[in-house]
Amino acid sequence: MNAERGFAMLDVIVALTIAAVGGAALIAANNLAARAAAQAEARLGAMAIARVELSAPGGSRTGETDLEDRSYHWAVEAEPPTEAGLIRKTIIVSWGGSDAPRRSVTLETAEFAAR
Numbered sequence: 854m855n856a857e858r859g860f861a862m863l864d865v866i867v868a869l870t871i872a873a874v875g876g877a878a879l880i881a882a883n884n885l886a887a888r889a890a891a892q893a894e895a896r897l898g899a900m901a902i903a904r905v906e907l908s909a910p911g912g913s914r915t916g917e918t919d920l921e922d923r924s925y926h927w928a929v930e931a932e933p934p935t936e937a938g939l940i941r942k943t944i945i946v947s948w949g950g951s952d953a954p955r956r957s958v959t960l961e962t963a964e965f966a967a968r
Contacts, residue, residue, distance in 0.1 A: 892956075895923055899946040899958040902927055907944050907962050923948050934966040 898920045906916075912931040917924060927946040934940050940963065947957035 895948055895956065896958060898923060899925055899948060899956075900960075903944045903946050903958060903960045906946075907942055907960060910967075924950075938966045939963045940966050 902918050902920065902925050906927055906929055911929075913929055915926070915928040917926055919925075925946050925948045927944060929942060929944045932941045941961065942964065943959065943961045945957055945959045947955060949955040
């Protein structure tokens with residue numbers, strides 16, 4: 854009886870295939886995580902711009918803000934004061950464009966009108 858020693862060629866091919874599939878899955882997961890982190894960063898920037906612009910005095914207005922490597926477009930809409938003296942403000946902040954899908958964040962608030 855001859856005892857075989859080592860690995861057969863088929864064993865090596867199967868092992869390399871499993872390693873390649875696992876490596877490809879890790880790379881795909883890393884790319885997905887990087888994309889999610891970039892989207893979260895962009896959304897945080899939009900929320901910061903929205904908070905600043907909503908807290909600024911004034912009525913309806915639009916503008917552009919560059920923050921880090923992104924350009925954001927924003928529009929504030931202020932409704933006339935209610936009988937109770939409340940002004941409702943809505944802001945839409947959008948970003949993205951030619952190389953990425955257009956995304957936006959909308960916030961609303963109400964504040965008392967100055968008397």
